[in-house]
Amino acid sequence: MPEPVFILVRPQMGENIGGAARAMLNFGLDRMRLVEPRDEWPNPRAVALASGAGRILDNAGLFETVADAIGDCTHVLATTARVRGLTKPVLTPEQAMAEARAATDAGGRVGILFGPERAGLENEDVARASAIVTVPVNPGFFSLNLAQCVLLMAYEWQRHGMAPAAPAELDRATATEIEKLGDHFEERLGTAGFFFPEARAPGMKLAIRNMLSRLALTRADVQIFHGMLRQLTRQKAAPAASDEPET
Amino acid sequence: MPEPVFILVRPQMGENIGGAARAMLNFGLDRMRLVEPRDEWPNPRAVALASGAGRILDNAGLFETVADAIGDCTHVLATTARVRGLTKPVLTPEQAMAEARAATDAGGRVGILFGPERAGLENEDVARASAIVTVPVNPGFFSLNLAQCVLLMAYEWQRHGMAPAAPAELDRATATEIEKLGDHFEERLGTAGFFFPEARAPGMKLAIRNMLSRLALTRADVQIFHGMLRQLTRQKAAPAASDEPET
Numbered sequence: 421m422p423e424p425v426f427i428l429v430r431p432q433m434g435e436n437i438g439g440a441a442r443a444m445l446n447f448g449l450d451r452m453r454l455v456e457p458r459d460e461w462p463n464p465r466a467v468a469l470a471s472g473a474g475r476i477l478d479n480a481g482l483f484e485t486v487a488d489a490i491g492d493c494t495h496v497l498a499t500t501a502r503v504r505g506l507t508k509p510v511l512t513p514e515q516a517m518a519e520a521r522a523a524t525d526a527g528g529r530v531g532i533l534f535g536p537e538r539a540g541l542e543n544e545d546v547a548r549a550s551a552i553v554t555v556p557v558n559p560g561f562f563s564l565n566l567a568q569c570v571l572l573m574a575y576e577w578q579r580h581g582m583a584p585a586a587p588a589e590l591d592r593a594t595a596t597e598i599e600k601l602g603d604h605f606e607e608r609l610g611t612a613g614f615f616f617p618e619a620r621a622p623g624m625k626l627a628i629r630n631m632l633s634r635l636a637l638t639r640a641d642v643q644i645f646h647g648m649l650r651q652l653t654r655q656k657a658a659p660a661a662s663d664e665p666e667t
Numbered sequence: 668m669p670e671p672v673f674i675l676v677r678p679q680m681g682e683n684i685g686g687a688a689r690a691m692l693n694f695g696l697d698r699m700r701l702v703e704p705r706d707e708w709p710n711p712r713a714v715a716l717a718s719g720a721g722r723i724l725d726n727a728g729l730f731e732t733v734a735d736a737i738g739d740c741t742h743v744l745a746t747t748a749r750v751r752g753l754t755k756p757v758l759t760p761e762q763a764m765a766e767a768r769a770a771t772d773a774g775g776r777v778g779i780l781f782g783p784e785r786a787g788l789e790n791e792d793v794a795r796a797s798a799i800v801t802v803p804v805n806p807g808f809f810s811l812n813l814a815q816c817v818l819l820m821a822y823e824w825q826r827h828g829m830a831p832a833a834p835a836e837l838d839r840a841t842a843t844e845i846e847k848l849g850d851h852f853e854e855r856l857g858t859a860g861f862f863f864p865e866a867r868a869p870g871m872k873l874a875i876r877n878m879l880s881r882l883a884l885t886r887a888d889v890q891i892f893h894g895m896l897r898q899l900t901r902q903k904a905a906p907a908a909s910d911e912p913e914t
Contacts, residue, residue, distance in 0.1 A: 442810045443815070445805060445808045445810070446802075446804045446805055446808060446809065446810060446811055447804060447805060448805040471810075472808060472810060473808065473810070507838075507885055507887060507888075512826075512829075514826065555693075555822075556825065556826075556829060557693045557694060557825075558692060558693055558694060558695040561692045561693060561695075561719060561720065562693065563689045563692070563693060563718075563719060563720070564693055564818075568690070568815065568818055571811075571815055571818065571819070572818070572819075572822060575802075575819055575822075578803065578804075579759075579761065579803075582759075582803060591754075638754050640754060641754070
């Protein structure tokens with residue numbers, strides 16, 4: 421399955437390379453490239469920190485220049501907090517990954533550049549990208565580290581690939597089950613003299629039906645309520661006014 | 668401005684509390700509560716790691732139980748990777764923060780529970796939430812740490828508060844400027860004998876106009892092209908066939 425390539429440009433700390441690998445793999449991404457890492461490569465500290473995501477490092481390509489690393493990419497995005505004198509579209513991670521998905525679906529290969537820990541990407545790197553990606557952080561406080569930047573981009577990639585978001589379905593009770601539960605409430609409450617005065621009974625019953633329908637009850641919830649109703653009236657030693665089976 | 672409260676339940680490492688504070692502040696969130704942190708509080712390691720986000724720790728409320736910590740919350744969400752025997756809606760971070768925004772806009776107070784580093788939230792904690800939030804990670808690899816979970820939730824909160832996403836506008840050239848640039852191309856290329864054979868000239872000219880319109884050129888790009896055209900024909904010592912001002 422095609423996926424974007426995450427390109428770490430001149431990363432300094434091996435720990436951060438390992439952390440970036442783990443961040444990627446959380447969201448199923450495993451193609452990494454490195455341009456001029458500061459320290460030796462392979463880097464034992466990167467391996468230690470990648471725990472479980474080591475194969476990303478094993479397969480990571482090592483390149484001497486950004487131009488080499490992006491050579492086979494049809495779309496290149498540069499993550500940077502600052503745009504310095506370059507005219508380039510600035511995208512949010514959301515927009516960037518929507519574009520990346522579209523480009524990938526169309527058969528393209530997307531490369532995403534991440535700069536070194538402190539300095540960030542140089543203008544020479546950014547100039548090779550078609551667009552800039554900037555995480556919209558608090559203007560007064562920016563402290564995202566390399567692995568966190570990678571994490572947010574990987575998360576957005578995954579988010580755009582998910583099926584249209586729909587809350588996971590619970591085992592919801594059917595309307596008939598809710599209706600029968602309402603009947604049970606009315607019956608037990610009626611026996612207990614709850615609907616008083618009689619003139620207000622219809623409104624009170626309607627309010628209960630309305631509430632039960634609004635609660636999004638599951639089948640298990642319904643069973644719990646049935647059991648509670650039975651138990652409550654039994655404890656009060658009220659005469660069994662229902663033919664509900666006792667369990 | 669109302670915002671959700673991030674509640675760290677039984678956090679173990681002070682470093683992670685500090686990291687969570689920094690992650691929050693990146694996205695403008697600064698309300699943290701702590702339930703039974705393992706170590707002393709205030710925690711010097713938390714303060715050291717929070718660098719720049721220390722005021723979040725200074726203002727963090729300390730609570731003995733989850734019930735106390737969520738006491739004034741109208742909506743409670745529990746972040747957990749595993750749902751263990753509890754019937755509860757499971758939301759993505761996106762869905763959860765859309766709900767949190769809606770609840771906050773309606774005057775509610777949202778609390779979001781984060782479990783301890785390894786064990787995660789207990790069922791007793793989760794049972795107090797109205798819904799579960801699960802980051803949809805790679806089923807075969809989950810390694811999000813506490814600060815990363817906090818980061819993703821804070822990011823989603825911020826994302827849902829942003830104005831509808833529109834790529835930042837560049838200083839795009841007007842159609843007239845593009846038209847004049849096309850004229851300049853045709854003139855210089857015509858002088859250079861580019862449009863040959865003559866029968867193909869109309870198609871060639873159309874292709875150039877089409878390309879120039881598609882490129883989303885800025886005003887600066889247009890000026891660069893004008894300058895290039897002038898310079899290229901000057902270098903070839905072609906007779907000046909244009910009244911374009913030389914610069």
